[in-house]
């Protein structure tokens with residue numbers, strides 16, 4: 001099995017980096033394509049095939065992953081379409097906000113469309129810790145295993161109706177940035193409270209790991225919060241100060257804001 005990643009930017013690069021950490025593909029069976037060679041160098045150094053020619057990348061792969069900006073997707077499809085073999089190739093689109101109908105309309109050839117799967121990961125994919133949402137078209141849904149195997153090896157995967165893909169993008173694709181902003185803000189608080197910046201970040205990171213491990217065991221967040229809030233103690237004062245400053249409202253509006 002061979003895979004091509006078209007676009008070696010933040011997401012395509014993170015995806016290729018994650019792939020190289022799995023045993024699903026030999027490095028030489030991964031082709032990374034990008035117009036500027038500088039972004040290809042680190043992948044070439046790890047033994048992947050690299051090219052500045054999208055057609056070369058698309059022609060050799062069983063799975064062709066589009067990791068370019070949404071406005072570039074049509075141009076890339078126009079460029080590679082002639083090279084594709086719809087009887088055996090699957091197209092994976094990572095560009096947010098582009099519908100399956102639109103992709104099928106751009107890709108249709110002689111009345112035939114390929115297997116297409118929408119895939120919205122987050123940048124945790126570089127460390128095989130993505131939360132990825134998948135929405136296949138009918139043809140891809142008929143044989144989903146190859147795409148599922150890839151994303152399951154790169155974190156957790158949820159197959160959703162396309163209607164929910166935008167919400168999934170907000171929750172995890174964008175959400176990882178919101179979590180990182182929380183960590184940054186909490187670290188700044190730690191500095192004000194007297195810790196060095198790096199120590200403050202590591203304290204919060206370990207605290208988040210602890211919270212995550214409680215939830216992974218099936219605990220409910222609010223039940224765990226109740227265990228921390230000593231009556232008349234420090235935690236409830238901090239929580240109430242957060243809420244007086246609009247914490248829950250800001251979080252909810254922030255996640256919803258991605259879709260505005």
Ligand SMILES: NC(=O)C1=CN([C@@H]2O[C@H](COP(=O)(O)OP(=O)(O)OC[C@H]3O[C@@H](n4cnc5c(N)ncnc54)[C@H](OP(=O)(O)O)[C@@H]3O)[C@@H](O)[C@H]2O)C=CC1
Nearest residue numbers: 007008009010011012034036067068069070094095096173
């Ligand atoms: N960043 C993220 O966390 C996520 C991004 N996505 C989606 O992934 C897609 C890419 O985003 P992101 O990686 O952040 O963007 P970047 O701008 O970082 O990456 C886009 C890459 O595409 C390359 N490129 C531009 N034109 C072409 C072309 N004609 N053929 C091949 N490659 C080309 C660019 O090359 P160069 O810069 O060298 O010109 C660049 O390396 C977007 O559509 C986004 O919606 C989805 C989920 C999460």
Ligand SMILES: O=C(O)[C@@H]1CCC=N1
Nearest residue numbers: 096169170172173174
């Ligand atoms: O900001 C964006 O539009 C992309 C999609 C999800 C994460 N980054």
